[in-house]
Amino acid sequence: MTNQLPDTHSPAGAEAADTETRIFDAALRVFARKGRDGARLQEIADEAGIHRPLLHYYFRTKQQLYEAVAERMFSQFLASFDTPAEGGRLSDTLRAFIDHYIDSVHEHPHAAMWMVAENMAGNTILGEMLSRAVATEGSPQRSMIEAVERAIDSGEIRPVDPRQLLLTVVSACVFFFVTLPTVRMMNPLAAEDFDAFVEARKKHVFEVVYCGLASREVADA
Amino acid sequence: MTNQLPDTHSPAGAEAADTETRIFDAALRVFARKGRDGARLQEIADEAGIHRPLLHYYFRTKQQLYEAVAERMFSQFLASFDTPAEGGRLSDTLRAFIDHYIDSVHEHPHAAMWMVAENMAGNTILGEMLSRAVATEGSPQRSMIEAVERAIDSGEIRPVDPRQLLLTVVSACVFFFVTLPTVRMMNPLAAEDFDAFVEARKKHVFEVVYCGLASREVADA
DNA sequence: TTATTGTTTGACTAAATTATCAAACATTCT
DNA sequence: AGAATGTTTGATAATTTAGTCAAACAATAA
Secondary structure, three states: OOOOOOOOOOOOOOOOOOHHHHHHHHHHHHHHHHHHHHOOHHHHHHHHOOOOHHHHHHOOOHHHHHHHHHHHHHHHHHHOOOOOOOOOOHHHHHHHHHHHHHHHHHHOHHHHHHHHHHHHHOOOHHHHHHHHHHHHHOOOOHHHHHHHHHHHHOOOEOOOOHHHHHHHHHHHHHHHHOOHHHHHHHOHHHHHOHHHHHHHHHHHHHHHHHHOOEOHHHHHO | OOOOOOOOOOOOOOOOOOHHHHHHHHHHHHHHHHHHHHOOHHHHHHHHOOOOHHHHHHOOOHHHHHHHHHHHHHHHHHHOOOOOOOOOOHHHHHHHHHHHHHHHHHHOHHHHHHHHHHHHHOOOHHHHHHHHHHHHHOOOOHHHHHHHHHHHHHOOEOOOOHHHHHHHHHHHHHHHHHOHHHHHHHOHHHHHOHHHHHHHHHHHHHHHHHHOOEOHHHHHO
16 A cells, blocks of 8 residues: 555666566577577576576477567667768768667677677578568668768768778677677776777777878878 | 509598598588587588597597587687788788788688687687687787887877777678678678679778778868 | 466476497408 | 408487476466
8 A cells, every 4th residue: 555656666787577578688698699509498597587497488489489589689780770860971970870880789789699690500580581671671781881972972081892891890890799708808998897998999990990090191102 | 553642632622531530620610600509419420421420439529529629710710810921011011911811711711700609608718728828829919919009109000009900900801701691691792702702801901991981182171 | 265367386208419339341461 | 361450330328408287376356
């Protein structure tokens, strides 16, 4: 009678949540780390803090659980390409794209890991999802590729293959998330203050890609 | 009597070789694609074209087979950092490093895939190997990092965090190998003539990283 | 309270995967 | 040829993993 609504309190750090969600989130992490075949239902159950048979109660089979989380991860993968704002100089668009892309992967690293694991394992599900997405919504890169082409036409940047460029930018934004332990081992800042490292990385990637390394004197020589 | 030495002919494409080698090479590929836990001994046996019990004859257990190939892949991973030549301008050193690194990964894509899979799975073996290697031989990046520092001192390039730069270069050289199916799907050249794509990529990565995107006029503005 | 419904648990079965082994086979040496 | 050694095979055992099920439990509504 006294307390009417202690209902949907998301308590402090990251606990509780209903069972189905906890299973789903745990599966997300384990499938991303280990791939479909490498993942063990027991590990997912442990990470969710539940008994294994509950997995089957909520998601009939391993395959169905996998497909459910794969759908989520794919949509997060696609969303990372949703470039904010448009128009204006490529320098602004590119900076915004890099910031947003790194933020996306920082927030959903498992989407990136899953995408890499799927590619390496040679499974078909990612390819199918991507084909479908491209057929209905067009290539996720399209918007950025067109922005690069416009910048070439306007003379803002030198001629460059837009697809190669996009691949370079995405590589620079994603790769360190899928090799985190090694990066931490090789880079003190990444080990001690990862968030600071991520912010530094945003700046670095933009500067190197947009301005390059060569100093003015050398570039003019 | 007539033909004395038909012995170690590596026949045409890629066949034969003694059983142990075929098992080892097949294990290399399967472990790289699927990770330690995702790999199935049956798949390795199939890919090697032998019966499964032979795996146990040559390499007692799955774990021992895994450790054997892991050692090989780690040494290939390290070797990719062996930058050729030295001294002179960073532009030359960097170009050589990029060419050599991409060639290495092109030749041993499974070393890169294994390294990524290990990182994502959070296994300890890679970290241990790396610690040991750093302790005995120093950081694999050291040589390139020092070259970058010299180039900054000499004024060839603008000031930049050498570790961030190395990470960017390595990302740009490796990432497309661990996401090949997707890259092929998004880039016609990668799908139709991969070798040509790889050569184009070498050029692109160097040019963007060293010269950047901004055209002279914009850079001078 | 007592049905009713939905959730959780432990014990269990089924299937897949790893590992062993003795017998068959091949190769080399004498 | 015959012995000795190393290799391959098929059958089978052991272990791990996925999936099932009925009973216990909890929450809700009549």
